Amino acid sequence: MTRKNLTLLAVAAIAALALLGLALPRWLLFLCTMAASHGIVSVGILLIMRGGLVSFGQGMVFAIGGYAVALSVTHLGISDVVVLMLIGTIAATIAGAAVGPLIARYSGIFFGMLTLALSMVLYGILIKSTAMGGSDGFNIPRGTLLGMRLEGGTGDYILYVLTIVSTGLASLAVAIHTRSARGLVTQAVLGNSLRVEYLGVSVQSVMAMNFTLAAALGGLGGALTVLALGHIEPTFSYWTQSGEFVFVAILAGAQSVVAVFVASLALELVRSFSNLYFPNTWQMALGLFLLAIILFLPAGIGSLWSRRAGGKSPEPKISASEREAAR
């Protein structure tokens, strides 16, 4: 797909979704807002995952984005949602750019565990800091747009549109990036990182770049979530939250950005219905769902409709003999 077609498609999809929002009941509208704002974080994980690494600590940038927004409201008195959204994104991008180069040299499980550690460090700091609400977090009032306070059903709808437009455009940027020369190098790193280095490309800088981009998306997600939720708490940075982001990325598979949002919506729906009908076992339902996906749909739900020509499956590169031995 060319860049032009991609852009047209994305704009059309955003417009369609924005119109669809008018017809949705309020609870489903909120669910979709949450799905999109969480989904964009998982898109970030997908960016990192294309290089063969998985971050189990995206909760960190998610929380940084969220807290940047919430603190800007309470301490700086900023209430414009677009400005707040940008603040959250920029704060997380700065954090990502600072951390990225440090952790880019780790591979495999170590990268995952180190990102997990960083997010848990942040969590540890947040629950102890009484100035930022401690373990309960704090509430923020609804934001404004162009001086108008976003309240009631209209406010919900405007936040939904803001979320759809910003995450949609961010996803478009990601889709264009992954097709660019810089983005394709990541795929080469997955193929063989040593050869990529022999060709004169720094694998570390590619990975640091991906991490920073993912941080920006994570911050955006955190900012949008806080704006819609009106509440922030340290669990944003907790490892189970990060686990959910990875869950969605795996569920979606590496082939399509759209699939991430579908997966994210599926998760939100499963969560809210399980909460309603079997509140004590919804984690179990989630676990079984995840196992079923990994077992029966290893390339994610994206593989159901997107069979890119020549695209390699995200199956790990393991020789047939090793697979045989493992059996």
Add this chain to the structure above:
Amino acid sequence: MQLALTILMDGLIYASWLFVVALGLTLIFGVLKILNIAHGSLYAVGAYMAANAVTFFAAWGFGGWYALLAMLLAAAVTALLLGPLLERGLLRLFYGRDEVILLLVTYALFLILEDAVKLIWGVNPYYVTEPYQLFGNVAFESMFYVGYDFALIGLAIVCGLIVWFGLNRTVFGKIVLAVIFNREMSASMGVNVDRVHLAAFTVGVFLAAIGGAFTAPMISVQPGISVSVIIVSFAVIIIGGLGSIEGAAIGAVVVGLARAAAVHLFPEAELFSIYLVMAAVLVFRPEGLFQRAAARKI
């Protein structure tokens, strides 16, 4: 001086049971190449089983020292029930997949076990404090310590030695080491790799369960204990190097001391301190303290 001693003792006591749990985690990783997130849940199951077993034993008239036997049996039953069930019934299906996928499989397992534990034992805490008094108190440098804590340190040393001896001085242990070193080659030499996997996983579960069983008298057994345990044992084996027994021991002591120091000096930084140490170790030794850097494949 007094403070330093307190920190040292608290750190070692914390390190003792942590080492037992982390030993299971590192053994499972070494043999199966799976970083088992559900390990903390197995610890929790062990703790609940022990709480029940001790109560039952006491009700049948086997109080006092029999409680130790009850806890040991609880751990063994947990391992024999869950080990084969999880390895044969679930993990086997995913062998050969990417490490990260396996991590997610155990994450799913963690989610399932968490709710299963709540369904079986409910959400109310269990208290079995009686065995905690078995060893009396020990006076040490004008401080009093509970004898049970020292017994735990002894248990950790015994567990570590048995696993080390089993791996390095027995035929089956050598076979396990061969499988760790090269799964494919071992299989072609006629080693029953499936059996090694099953045995290693079951022993790993037993270690998690025994850690849980013997800490049960010290804590209130309630939902949520698994999460803190898994988070800390991850740090331990990452610091020590994945798959290394010596590493797990050093890692547990380092984490124990770091945590004890934080608790006494900066109480706010309890969890923070553990991960700070882990991050610091990884900066200087990316593969952990006791792990040789792997050659990169071209």
